Amino acid sequence: MTNLQKLLNAAATLCGFYALVTGIGALSPALLVAAGLVIAGGLRLSPVLAGAWPGAWSIVMRSQFDLLISFVAAGAVLAALHDGMAGAVWAIAIAAWLHGWLAVEKTIADDARSMGHNWVVSLGVPLFFGFWLLFFWEALTIGLGIPTVLLPPPSMIGARLVSSTAILMADFRQTFLKAVLAGYAIGCGSAVLVAILVDRNDFLRRGLLPIGNFISALPIIGVAPIMVMWFGFDWQSKAAVIVIMTFFPMMVNTLSGLSAASVMERDLLNTYAAGYWQSLFKLRLPAAMPFIFNALKINSTLALIGAIVAEFFGTPIVGIGFRISTEVGRMNLDMVWAEIAVAALAGSASYGALSLLERRVTFWHPSYRTE
Amino acid sequence: MTKSSSSSTVIKAEKLNLDFETNDGVVHALRDLDLEIEAGEFVSFIGPSGCGKTTFLRVIADLETPTAGSIAVNGQTPDQARLARAYGYVFQAPALLSWRTINRNISLPLEIMGLSRAEQQERVERTINLVGLDGFGGKFPWQLSGGMQQRASIARALAFDADLMLMDEPFGALDEIVRDHLNEQVLQLWKKTGKTICFVTHSIPEAVYLSTKIVVMSPRPGRITDVITSDLPDDRPLDIRETPKFLEIAQRVREGLREGHADE
Numbered sequence A: 001m002t003n004l005q006k007l008l009n010a011a012a013t014l015c016g017f018y019a020l021v022t023g024i025g026a027l028s029p030a031l032l033v034a035a036g037l038v039i040a041g042g043l044r045l046s047p048v049l050a051g052a053w054p055g056a057w058s059i060v061m062r063s064q065f066d067l068l069i070s071f072v073a074a075g076a077v078l079a080a081l082h083d084g085m086a087g088a089v090w091a092i093a094i095a096a097w098l099h100g101w102l103a104v105e106k107t108i109a110d111d112a113r114s115m116g117h118n119w120v121v122s123l124g125v126p127l128f129f130g131f132w133l134l135f136f137w138e139a140l141t142i143g144l145g146i147p148t149v150l151l152p153p154p155s156m157i158g159a160r161l162v163s164s165t166a167i168l169m170a171d172f173r174q175t176f177l178k179a180v181l182a183g184y185a186i187g188c189g190s191a192v193l194v195a196i197l198v199d200r201n202d203f204l205r206r207g208l209l210p211i212g213n214f215i216s217a218l219p220i221i222g223v224a225p226i227m228v229m230w231f232g233f234d235w236q237s238k239a240a241v242i243v244i245m246t247f248f249p250m251m252v253n254t255l256s257g258l259s260a261a262s263v264m265e266r267d268l269l270n271t272y273a274a275g276y277w278q279s280l281f282k283l284r285l286p287a288a289m290p291f292i293f294n295a296l297k298i299n300s301t302l303a304l305i306g307a308i309v310a311e312f313f314g315t316p317i318v319g320i321g322f323r324i325s326t327e328v329g330r331m332n333l334d335m336v337w338a339e340i341a342v343a344a345l346a347g348s349a350s351y352g353a354l355s356l357l358e359r360r361v362t363f364w365h366p367s368y369r370t371e
Numbered sequence B: 001m002t003k004s005s006s007s008s009t010v011i012k013a014e015k016l017n018l019d020f021e022t023n024d025g026v027v028h029a030l031r032d033l034d035l036e037i038e039a040g041e042f043v044s045f046i047g048p049s050g051c052g053k054t055t056f057l058r059v060i061a062d063l064e065t066p067t068a069g070s071i072a073v074n075g076q077t078p079d080q081a082r083l084a085r086a087y088g089y090v091f092q093a094p095a096l097l098s099w100r101t102i103n104r105n106i107s108l109p110l111e112i113m114g115l116s117r118a119e120q121q122e123r124v125e126r127t128i129n130l131v132g133l134d135g136f137g138g139k140f141p142w143q144l145s146g147g148m149q150q151r152a153s154i155a156r157a158l159a160f161d162a163d164l165m166l167m168d169e170p171f172g173a174l175d176e177i178v179r180d181h182l183n184e185q186v187l188q189l190w191k192k193t194g195k196t197i198c199f200v201t202h203s204i205p206e207a208v209y210l211s212t213k214i215v216v217m218s219p220r221p222g223r224i225t226d227v228i229t230s231d232l233p234d235d236r237p238l239d240i241r242e243t244p245k246f247l248e249i250a251q252r253v254r255e256g257l258r259e260g261h262a263d264e
């Protein structure tokens, strides 16, 4: 056990004692069990025990035990939240969190010793952090009685997600599956094609590239009302905003990518008397892929923001942005947060998918090489 | 560019000059170079670093344009010769594409030439075997050592199979044993195919062992100080390097190099 681990364990035990001493009569049975478990976890610090039953001791030292204590305590706190939060309950919440931290510390230490890549660890640790974020969000909003208009607890948002699935799905379809996907595909696709044209033509490169750099620095979202005038209220105007937002970042990146192949690699293809298209497809586009993926990832975020904000300026009565702006007006903040959760999930899922694809396509790039 | 010289002249340079304009003045990379190379010759270029060996090969390959003088490759301009795929070039660095396996790197020029898949595969197998990289065809360049990468790039040039080979220090990064082995291989290949080979090296024994003609160069400005025709027999076992005749030629090359240095 490292010093940090001992410290975490000891601090959790102190919290357990505090909870037991101050709340012995008032605590729910579940909380009492949790406090007892936390204190039992503290017994592991005693050297006497380690000497008496070394076999048993090494088993209870495992991170799984900390995880168990942590989840039992967290569950007991969540169940007791609505009865008001006494100091003793806070102490158990903190003890739960300390044991969670301890479990992660132990797991990471084990993982660092073992060879190879462990998916459970690399996926589990961020999930675990997410859980604790939600836990304290829930505990603080309910425990401190924060008005739901300011910040609803996650449980309320979760309930909304379940009860309004149909509306959320319709909004998702309108904003993401129609506007975002169409705008993103058209914007990125046309930008790559134009970049190839511009790259070939010196006049275009000198003229268009500085303009491209200038425009990609502008807050393009301001054109959203104009696009509504041009393309109507439906998703087409949102897609148009996205096309404008994503076009220049992709064009600028593709252009730098097209000049990424080294001079010697170009010379090599020249010695083979390779034609323009051959060197484009066999050398320059593959070498440009890291740049293109960079823009694809930036644009996936831009596109979602663009679609949502563009809907603030007029839309049929469906869509994530539309719902956010109207439900805010009605003080239905749980619905607003549910829409934000849907958007966040869609955004991270597409970003994650792009990152995976990037790894597959640019596996040769020094930042991804294996072996 | 004249057809008047015998049709077996592969390279003919006359009063060839090349200056590089740099920020701190003009670099005379090549000064008044006169050289004629006949078909089937094995010509080594030797000289101190920066004397213009690479630059001269690049002029032949149409990767650099001379400032003055004339150069003909197979009686054509370098540009025409390049488009006719008259030569294979081994660069001083491997220049392998990192997203292609070794096999697919070797077949890159063959794809560009539009050869059939079967033909590509046959040539890849033959040349990868020649440079001793069997079993590494499926690896990516960054998974191999520097010397193995250089051998892959040699295999790629051999697979291209042009009548003229331009090789810029192809064995510079290799250990002595592999180098000896590849020297023998290149010599055998040259004897068998009758290719014309221009070969840059810093090693005097390598130059003498391989060449029918050794061009000694000196720097600032880059020019030819001596052209030594070797009269060693065509059949050259490795231990020919111990014979008096061999050592005599090596001595003359060394003196030529010294002279170039003394001029500075």
Ligand SMILES: Nc1ncnc2c1ncn2[C@@H]1O[C@H](COP(=O)(O)OP(=O)(O)OP(=O)(O)O)[C@@H](O)[C@H]1O
Pocket: B020, B021, B022, B027, B028, B029, B048, B049, B050, B051, B052, B053, B054, B055, B056, B092, B222
């Ligand atoms: N693109 C360039 N721009 C400016 N100067 C150059 C360029 N290429 C080569 N030179 C200069 O021309 C001279 C000859 O260079 P070159 O590469 O031909 O030398 P080298 O004989 O091949 O040397 P090494 O044995 O080190 O490879 C050097 O002084 C070099 O600095």
Ligand SMILES: [Mg+2]
Pocket: B053, B054, B055, B092, B168
């Ligand atoms: Mg050189």
